[in-house]
Amino acid sequence: MNAVPETRSRCLIVGGGPAGMMTGFLLARAGVDVVVLEKHVDFNRDFRGDTIHPSTLELLHELGLLEEFLQLPHEEVREIRGIFNGHPVPIADFSRLPTHCKVIAFMPQWDFLDFLSRHAMKFPSFTLHMQHEVIDLLFENDQVEGVRAKTPEGERRFLADLVIGADGRHAITHTKAGFQLREFGVPIDVLWMRISKRENDPPQSLGFFRHGQLLVLLDRGDYFQVGFVIPKDSLEGLKQSGLTALHQGIVALGPFLKDRIAELDDWNKIKLLTVQINRLRKWCREGLLCIGDSAHAMSPAGGVGINLALQDAVATANLLAAKLRKGPVSLADLELVQKRREWPTRLIQAMQAFIHRNVVTGHESKSGDSLPIFLRLFEWFPALRSLPARFIGIGPRPEHIHSPAAE
Ligand SMILES: Cc1cc2nc3c(=O)[nH]c(=O)nc-3n(C[C@H](O)[C@H](O)[C@H](O)COP(=O)(O)OP(=O)(O)OC[C@H]3O[C@@H](n4cnc5c(N)ncnc54)[C@H](O)[C@@H]3O)c2cc1C
CATH class of the missing domain: 3.30.70 (Alpha-Beta Plaits)
Incomplete structure (x- = not known):
C-alpha cells in the first residue's frame, strides 16, 4: 500500500529543463492544471548550454516578460565569431534579424529556468516538485495514465490525462513507452x-x-x-x-x-x-507525448538544442492548451505536435551532422592552417552571415505564442 496518496492532474510533465519548464509555464498560463516533476534538487547544474536565442527573447517579449528578463545578469552577443585554425571568422550577424532583440543572450541556464519557474508559480494551476525522479510509467490497458516517482517522502504515483516527457536525452518516458529511436552516429x-x-x-x-x-x-x-x-x-x-x-x-x-x-x-x-543525435519515430501514444531532447537528442553543434526544445514547448501549448483546459486530448491531437515540429528537427539535425563531418571531428586532421572554402565565403560576403544568424538565432519554422492566457 502507498504511504503517500496519489495525485491527479490534467497534465503531468516529466523534467524541468527548457522544454518542460516552458510547457509548464504556458499550460498554467492558459489555466490548465499542470504538475512538473524534476529529479534534481535545483536547476544548478553544469552540463547545460547557456544560450538564450533571439527567438526565445521574442517569445518573452510576446509574453510581456522581456524587460524583466533582461534585468538578470547576462552578456549580449550581436555577432558570433569562431576562431578557425587561428583565423577569427565572423559566422553569424544577428543585427538584421526581424526580432526585438537582435542578440544572443549568454546567461547560465539555471537563471533562465529559475526565472520561468518563478513566473509559472504565480499561476494557481501550476505545481513544481523538485527531487521527484520518475522511475516508471503507469498504464491502464494500452493508455499511459501517469507515472511512478521517487520522492523525498517515498515512492508516489502521479496520475494525469496527459503525460509529457520532457526528460532529455536519457528519457525514462520514451524508454518505458517502448518508442523506437533512430540513432544517427556522432563521431x-x-x-x-x-x-x-x-x-x-x-x-x-x-x-x-x-x-x-x-x-x-x-x-x-x-x-x-x-x-x-x-x-568518440x-x-x-x-x-x-x-x-x-x-x-x-x-x-x-x-x-x-x-x-x-x-x-x-x-x-x-x-x-x-x-554526444548523441537521435529521433523518435513516433513522439506519442495514447496519454503520452515526448518533446525536446526526449523526442530528438541534439548535439551541441551550432548551440541550437535549447532553442528547439523551447520551440517544441510553444507548439505543444499552441496546439493543446485550449483543448486541455476543457478535457483530455486525443492521440490525433498529440500527433499534430509531431507533425508540426518534425521537419524543423530533421533540418537542424542534418545541419549538425554536416558540422560533424566537415568542421568538428574530434580528430586532429592533417589539413594545414587554411580556412575551408565555405568559411571563407563568410569573410568575402558579409551579407551571408545573416543566414547562420537566422538558422541559429531563430531556426526553421519559428513558433509564436498563440496559447490562451486564462482570464
Ligand atoms: C555537451 C553539450 C553542450 C550543449 N550545449 C548547448 C548550447 O550551448 N546551446 C544549446 O542550445 N544547446 C546545447 N546543447 C543541447 C541542449 O543541452 C539540449 O538540446 C537541451 O537542453 C534540450 O532541452 P530539454 O528540456 O529537452 O532537455 P534537458 O535540458 O536535458 O532537460 C531534461 C530535464 O529532465 C530532468 N529529468 C531527466 N530524467 C528525469 C526523470 N526520470 N524524472 C524527473 N526529471 C528528469 C533532467 O534533470 C533535466 O532537468 C548541448 C548538449 C550537450 C550534450
Whole structure:
C-alpha cells in the first residue's frame, strides 16, 4: 500500500529543463492544471548550454516578460565569431534579424529556468516538485495514465490525462513507452570542466576550431565552463596518455589558458558528456507525448538544442492548451505536435551532422592552417552571415505564442 496518496492532474510533465519548464509555464498560463516533476534538487547544474536565442527573447517579449528578463545578469552577443585554425571568422550577424532583440543572450541556464519557474508559480494551476525522479510509467490497458516517482517522502504515483516527457536525452518516458529511436552516429564526445577566468581574456565566441578539434568556453563570470571535443570513445586512451597531453591539446586551441591549465590536476575535475543525435519515430501514444531532447537528442553543434526544445514547448501549448483546459486530448491531437515540429528537427539535425563531418571531428586532421572554402565565403560576403544568424538565432519554422492566457 502507498504511504503517500496519489495525485491527479490534467497534465503531468516529466523534467524541468527548457522544454518542460516552458510547457509548464504556458499550460498554467492558459489555466490548465499542470504538475512538473524534476529529479534534481535545483536547476544548478553544469552540463547545460547557456544560450538564450533571439527567438526565445521574442517569445518573452510576446509574453510581456522581456524587460524583466533582461534585468538578470547576462552578456549580449550581436555577432558570433569562431576562431578557425587561428583565423577569427565572423559566422553569424544577428543585427538584421526581424526580432526585438537582435542578440544572443549568454546567461547560465539555471537563471533562465529559475526565472520561468518563478513566473509559472504565480499561476494557481501550476505545481513544481523538485527531487521527484520518475522511475516508471503507469498504464491502464494500452493508455499511459501517469507515472511512478521517487520522492523525498517515498515512492508516489502521479496520475494525469496527459503525460509529457520532457526528460532529455536519457528519457525514462520514451524508454518505458517502448518508442523506437533512430540513432544517427556522432563521431565526437565532449569533456566538460572549469577553468578560471582572468581580465583581458578574449570575448565570448562560438569556439576555437583547429584541424577538426574544438574548444568551447562559456563565460560564467569568474570562470569558464570549458567543452573540449574528443573523438568518440577515446577517453580511456587519453587517460593513458596522461593529463599533460590533455593540457597540451587544450592550450593548442586556446593559448591564453596556458597560465592556468594546471588547475586541471585531477581526472575527477573532468566530466565526459556523450554526444548523441537521435529521433523518435513516433513522439506519442495514447496519454503520452515526448518533446525536446526526449523526442530528438541534439548535439551541441551550432548551440541550437535549447532553442528547439523551447520551440517544441510553444507548439505543444499552441496546439493543446485550449483543448486541455476543457478535457483530455486525443492521440490525433498529440500527433499534430509531431507533425508540426518534425521537419524543423530533421533540418537542424542534418545541419549538425554536416558540422560533424566537415568542421568538428574530434580528430586532429592533417589539413594545414587554411580556412575551408565555405568559411571563407563568410569573410568575402558579409551579407551571408545573416543566414547562420537566422538558422541559429531563430531556426526553421519559428513558433509564436498563440496559447490562451486564462482570464
Ligand atoms: C555537451 C553539450 C553542450 C550543449 N550545449 C548547448 C548550447 O550551448 N546551446 C544549446 O542550445 N544547446 C546545447 N546543447 C543541447 C541542449 O543541452 C539540449 O538540446 C537541451 O537542453 C534540450 O532541452 P530539454 O528540456 O529537452 O532537455 P534537458 O535540458 O536535458 O532537460 C531534461 C530535464 O529532465 C530532468 N529529468 C531527466 N530524467 C528525469 C526523470 N526520470 N524524472 C524527473 N526529471 C528528469 C533532467 O534533470 C533535466 O532537468 C548541448 C548538449 C550537450 C550534450
